[in-house]
Amino acid sequence: MAKPDAQSEYDDVDGFAVAVVREEAGWKVTALAPSALDSVDDAELQLRELRAPGAVFGLLDVDDEFFIIVRPSPAGARLVLSDATAAVDYDVAADVLDALHIDIPDLDPDELDDVDPWEEGDLAILTDLGLPDAVLSIILGDTDLYADEQIGMIAARMGFADELSAVLDKLGR
Template identity: 45%
Template sequence: MSTDSDLTFAVSAIRADGQWNLRELPARATESLSDLIAELRASRAEGPVVGLLCVDDDWSVVLRPVPGGVRILLSDATAALDYDIASEALDTLDIDAPSEDEADASDDPWPEGDFDLLEDLGASEQIMSIIFYDDDLYGAEQVLRVADELGFADELADLVGMELEF
């Protein structure tokens, strides 16, 4: 899908009055989990808030602030070996990062986190598993598939300058 291997973005999706409102977040939200969460919490929305992160079109994170914490789904735990924000996500999930040997031995996606974090919004645990265990999907494609399940894929593609191809 994407030919730009450096495609990195963070977006907030806020649902109000049955409509999703999207906003691209500042670059710092792509580098620090605490900054990403702070940006999402700053929206102070009445309805659900979902954060979507894509890093280098290689891996992605879906997160959702909830009272007392945050729910996270990381597409590839091996990203924690090279990216601080992925390491922070695993720390928040209280999951150890894989070793270099484990990462080298695995050719399959290694998602970790809450597969049911969007269940109440229409993206079931089963659908999220299918998306995140598909080794043919790049990070941006994963995020677009999630957005499609929630009903705002076109808006997301327009916002971050991607083509919708499914």
Template identity: 50%
Template sequence: MDSSVLASLDTAITELRGLRSTGAVFGMFNVDDEFFVLVRPVPGGVDLLLSDAAAALDYDIAADVLDLLRTDPPDEEDDEVWPEGNLALLADIGLPEGEMLVIVEEVDLYPDEQLEMIAQRCGFGEQFSGFMERLDQ
């Protein structure tokens, strides 16, 4: 997908809904190497995971995730990192909720490294790494 889908969460969801696949369809978005968002359209809605709820204070797309989750953003004084959303949204393809939480809580990793770990656990690590290498060129 084109990076323009990050213009808004609604655009990303619409683009993902338009993809046709025999398997699971979901988006993995690394936003400014600060946090990531997982978006998975499901019948009747969308499953979301925001790796750092505090990102909603600085990024519209993170605030939009919290809006859809009907969750208030954290206080500006709060400097803790915690996820919001469905930690089990990829459980059916190999990443249980507990393992997702461990990955998200690895705050010493950049979001692309966390996403690579997610891709490896879900069985498409090589494809993800190859895609990331092409982006770096």
């Protein structure tokens, strides 16, 4: 497993990974190491190492093509992948589908632009924190938006948009 402070293995993968923690005083958003974009296991490890007293989850934006929500739990991470077709091109997306026991879509990589994306995972992942599964489904269904825009909608709906924006500004995004 990669060290949390390791650089991303893929120089051509752009994006960001953040941890979102619900504290008594509100939300706290912090950047995760870039290696979280390479491995769901690495992202989960980084989130667990926060040892946050409140609810914690991660938001991983990979190339602004898709995003992953990772929420550690005692029974294993709960996951949402915004675009299952991304598993054809991205190992981290394939890892999510594998963890969910879902086959990678049998699609020709040259035809991906002609296929409508679909989400996979636990849409109720953030329900207890104020984002109903129906609302997450609507956000995921808006395929005209880039992944960072969808994450921004989640942040706005849940009330941590300012905290997310501050972290993204520090990351130069």
